[in-house]
Amino acid sequence: MASILKVDQLQGIVSAGDITVTSEGGAATQSLQQGLAKMWVSFSTASGTPSAYDSLNVSSFADAAAGRTTITLTNNMNNDDWAGFGHSSGSTLAATPGNLAENSAIFLDRTTSDGELDVWKPTANQMTDATLNDASIHGDLA
Amino acid sequence: MASELRVTTIANNAGTESVNTTYVINGSAKAWGHFEGSDATLDDSLNTTSLTDNSTGSFSPQLINSLANTNYASSTNCANTSNTASNSGSKAQTYATGSFNIVTTQNGADADVNDTIYTAHGDLA
Numbered sequence: 001m002a003s004i005l006k007v008d009q010l011q012g013i014v015s016a017g018d019i020t021v022t023s024e025g026g027a028a029t030q031s032l033q034q035g036l037a038k039m040w041v042s043f044s045t046a047s048g049t050p051s052a053y054d055s056l057n058v059s060s061f062a063d064a065a066a067g068r069t070t071i072t073l074t075n076n077m078n079n080d081d082w083a084g085f086g087h088s089s090g091s092t093l094a095a096t097p098g099n100l101a102e103n104s105a106i107f108l109d110r111t112t113s114d115g116e117l118d119v120w121k122p123t124a125n126q127m128t129d130a131t132l133n134d135a136s137i138h139g140d141l142a
Numbered sequence: 143m144a145s146e147l148r149v150t151t152i153a154n155n156a157g158t159e160s161v162n163t164t165y166v167i168n169g170s171a172k173a174w175g176h177f178e179g180s181d182a183t184l185d186d187s188l189n190t191t192s193l194t195d196n197s198t199g200s201f202s203p204q205l206i207n208s209l210a211n212t213n214y215a216s217s218t219n220c221a222n223t224s225n226t227a228s229n230s231g232s233k234a235q236t237y238a239t240g241s242f243n244i245v246t247t248q249n250g251a252d253a254d255v256n257d258t259i260y261t262a263h264g265d266l267a
Binding site: 002003004005006007008010013014021022023024025027028030031032034035036037053079081082083084085086104106108110138139140 | 145147148149150166167170171176177186188207208209210220221257259
């Protein structure tokens with residue numbers, strides 16, 4: 001029988017920040033909080049000013065330079081060793097083979113409150129703004 | 143005292159947002175980590191007991207709880223310190239239920255690269 005739990009906040013009993021979930025196979029348990037993405041964002045820098053399509057836990061952007069966007073978090077991370085991913089399309093949304101492979105993106109300058117996503121265009125040998133940039137963070141919130 | 147709650151859906155109190163618990167459990171990362179290739183030491187991680195330094199530019203996170211199969215989705219990324227994303231790269235390969243291999247390169251050659259990160263999504267055993 002289906003059941004629905006309606007709450008606004010989940011907390012562990014022994015430790016408020018630790019709720020365990022049973023694995024899909026039933027052989028292990030793992031922290032619910034630690035497995036959740038703590039930030040995700042899809043945004044454009046095509047106009048030169050970062051603009052989010054949608055996001056979680058992002059308070060603001062700062063345009064550090066062409067292809068370099070500082071993403072500031074609403075809730076800080078616990079340390080600067082978080083795992084952050086970035087991806088970037090080309091300068092248009094056209095799904096041409098060259099466009100799909102045009103850019104690479106990485107996080108640099110990580111702090112507990114922000115990270116700089118740098119987008120590189122190898123064919124031009126320079127940082128570049130792009131229409132579609134994606135980023136996510138896994139790690140522990142403060 | 144530990145307690146267990148079994149539900150199909152979790153919703154906010156207003157009932158305006160909800161998610162099936164399948165997405166909560168299956169959609170959560172089952173492992174993630176951050177390490178510097180230069181010292182092959184985990185700076186922070188989830189569900190990773192150790193990091194094996196196989197050779198230059200080759201590392202294998204060893205998982206605490208194994209995945210249910212070898213078809214899980216792993217992502218990896220790395221960054222050198224020159225603020226250019228062009229000359230470093232990484233990939234995940236050789237998927238086993240208890241570990242996988244990360245290869246990092248710089249300027250087209252295998253190299254130990256700093257700020258190497260990974261995640262694994264899939265089903266735990």
